[in-house]
Amino acid sequence: MPGTEKIRVRFAPSPTGHLHIGGVRTALFNWLFARHGGGVFILRIEDTDRSRSTDEYIESILEGMRWLNLDWDEGPFRQTERFDIYRSHIDKLLESGRAYRCYCSQEELEEKRKKAAAEGRPLSYDGRCRDIETPPSGITPSVRFRMPKEGRTVVDDLIKGTVVFENDQLDDLIIMRSDGTPTYNFVVVADDVDMGITHVIRGDDHLNNTPKQIHIYSALGHAAPAFGHLPMILGEDKARLSKRHGATSVIAYRDMGYLSDALVNYLVRLGWSYGDQEVFGREELIRYFSLENIGKSAAVFNPEKLLWLNAEYMKTTPPERLAELVMPFLKADGTVGPDDEIDDEMDKVWLSKAILTLTERAKTLVELSKSLRYYILEHVEIDEKAGKKFLNEKTLPYLKDIKEGLSGLEGFTGEGIQKVFNDITQKHGIKLGAVAQPVRVAVMGKTESPGIFEVLEVLGREKALKRMEKAIQAAGTF
RNA sequence: GUCCCCAUCGUCUAGUCCGGCCUAGGACAUCGCCCUUUCAAGGCGGUAACAUGGGUUCGAAUCCCAUUGGGGACGCCA
Numbered sequence A: 001m002p003g004t005e006k007i008r009v010r011f012a013p014s015p016t017g018h019l020h021i022g023g024v025r026t027a028l029f030n031w032l033f034a035r036h037g038g039g040v041f042i043l044r045i046e047d048t049d050r051s052r053s054t055d056e057y058i059e060s061i062l063e064g065m066r067w068l069n070l071d072w073d074e075g076p077f078r079q080t081e082r083f084d085i086y087r088s089h090i091d092k093l094l095e096s097g098r099a100y101r102c103y104c105s106q107e108e109l110e111e112k113r114k115k116a117a118a119e120g121r122p123l124s125y126d127g128r129c130r131d132i133e134t135p136p137s138g139i140t141p142s143v144r145f146r147m148p149k150e151g152r153t154v155v156d157d158l159i160k161g162t163v164v165f166e167n168d169q170l171d172d173l174i175i176m177r178s179d180g181t182p183t184y185n186f187v188v189v190a191d192d193v194d195m196g197i198t199h200v201i202r203g204d205d206h207l208n209n210t211p212k213q214i215h216i217y218s219a220l221g222h223a224a225p226a227f228g229h230l231p232m233i234l235g236e237d238k239a240r241l242s243k244r245h246g247a248t249s250v251i252a253y254r255d256m257g258y259l260s261d262a263l264v265n266y267l268v269r270l271g272w273s274y275g276d277q278e279v280f281g282r283e284e285l286i287r288y289f290s291l292e293n294i295g296k297s298a299a300v301f302n303p304e305k306l307l308w309l310n311a312e313y314m315k316t317t318p319p320e321r322l323a324e325l326v327m328p329f330l331k332a333d334g335t336v337g338p339d340d341e342i343d344d345e346m347d348k349v350w351l352s353k354a355i356l357t358l359t360e361r362a363k364t365l366v367e368l369s370k371s372l373r374y375y376i377l378e379h380v381e382i383d384e385k386a387g388k389k390f391l392n393e394k395t396l397p398y399l400k401d402i403k404e405g406l407s408g409l410e411g412f413t414g415e416g417i418q419k420v421f422n423d424i425t426q427k428h429g430i431k432l433g434a435v436a437q438p439v440r441v442a443v444m445g446k447t448e449s450p451g452i453f454e455v456l457e458v459l460g461r462e463k464a465l466k467r468m469e470k471a472i473q474a475a476g477t478f
Numbered sequence B: 001g002u003c004c005c006c007a008u009c010g011u012c013u014a015g016u017c018c019g020g021c022c023u024a025g026g027a028c029a030u031c032g033c034c035c036u037u038u039c040a041a042g043g044c045g046g047u048a049a050c051a052u053g054g055g056u057u058c059g060a061a062u063c064c065c066a067u068u069g070g071g072g073a074c075g076c077c078a
Helices: A021-036 A055-067 A079-096 A106-119 A184-194 A204-219 A250-255 A260-268 A282-288 A303-316 A319-332 A348-356 A365-376 A384-390 A396-407 A414-428 A432-444 A452-459 A461-474
Strands: A008-011 A040-045 A074-078 A099-102 A142-145 A152-157 A161-166 A174-176 A199-203 A226-230
Touching (some): A008 A021, A008 A199, A021 A199, A021 A226, A021 A260, A079 A174, A142 A204, A152 A204, A161 A204, A174 A184, A184 A204, A199 A204, A250 A260, A319 A365, A348 A452, A384 A432, A396 A414, A396 A432, A414 A452, A432 A452, A432 A461
Parallel strands (some): A199 A226
Antiparallel strands (some): A142 A174, A152 A161
16 A cells, blocks of 8 residues: 555546546546645556557647646557567466466357356356467467455555455456457556556446455565546436537537536546535645545536536636637638737727627637627627517617717717717617617627626727617618 | 446535434525615525335444445547
8 A cells, every 4th residue: 555655647548439528537536636635646558459549649648738738747658669578577487377368259258258158157268278288379369467366455545435356256367468459458567566556546437346456566576556437527427428418529529619627627526526615726626626525426528517517717817818719710611810919900909809709608618719700890780579579760869870970079989988878879869779779780790798888898989889880771671 | 238436405514434412413405584775785584305124232313234326437539
């Protein structure tokens, strides 16, 4: 067990797919555990399955980690580059008798499993080659680890508590394929030993692997690290989270306009809690994080709460920062030219000001960029229904008066604009709404927008008057 | 089928370890009201849970057992 030595944890995804929500949470908890304890966070790529691992997935995983600001201190290490190390370990196990060669073919094994399933027997390996006297010739064997068949193995899990396994149910698992490549359950242990991992924090789908791995540690001559098995994340149907439940890659969440801090905040609260607090800054998370506050039961991923949290972050993120983050979205739909920089082409101060009027209305960056479009575009299409209702003979005089008042305004601030509106409503003896809505439709083309005074101010005199003029021309034609 | 894990509002959770403070708290969602130039945001309030059955105890959401339900593992995948 780890004593006073420095905490060393790792996140070890296999590059057989994108970084998904479940993976992120495992990475996050390891990262928080390391940061909280002043330890080391290692990134290791488990790519021993050469047929399914790709460099694209590795890059995608790294991209996801960077987006989430989960920085690693060592790595990324690739297991495919460490085959020599595994090989020598396996040779030693073979010599000492802790491992043995298995001559069963995959087809045979498959056959036996099927039969066992049909007869309702346990699907475990029957140990046929365990004590084979004369190895058959002409067969390239795989290598199996010899599990003890008596006694029990106790896992003292940091999250689940004490879990006891009877050794006779531990399978002699294959640690090296017949093609000479090592398998997961073995390389994990070899690497964790080699990298000095003190705490293994992973999904509880690995809990059953743990007793087996503990025996491998001991065969390798090492004490096992501490284990902590995190509960799974489920979809709304309570089934394990998968592609069927929508976005499978975290990058998809970025593209849907989620802020990485919001996603992190949401994910950390899935299973972990700190009293009644819901919103945490990074520093707070690091300070408060502890394995003891992680629940034992699986949690359902709830997109609505994630959206709410994202909205909270939209409201508190500085507009200058949002301006940077929303740029890619603005460019994606052509609102802003692909080469425009916010520093010169588009006034950063102006953009931030515009964003400030929208942060409590936009739940995502996508929504923000869509709303921003109405400010940025030279002209806006006027919604037919809105035009019919608010741009007509009745409202025309108001529009004209407002336009005139606006053009004669000294300066073009919200305050001055408000005064213009006050004068007009008084003059006609009407309520603010009677004139605000027509103007809103005139300049924004729709009935919903931020407050009309701030909208006009953001738009600026020139653009506002131009749009109003156009609307006045079009009034009554809807 | 065998083994392992889990079980508080629809969802995330506090409370469970060290029984009484729990007529079970917060958050999301939902419903209603208020605010209001629209849409939001915000404020206030409501509906809503200790899976079931047995124990133990003066007393159980909290401890024990069983049942039920859910999840996971049983690969020459990780």
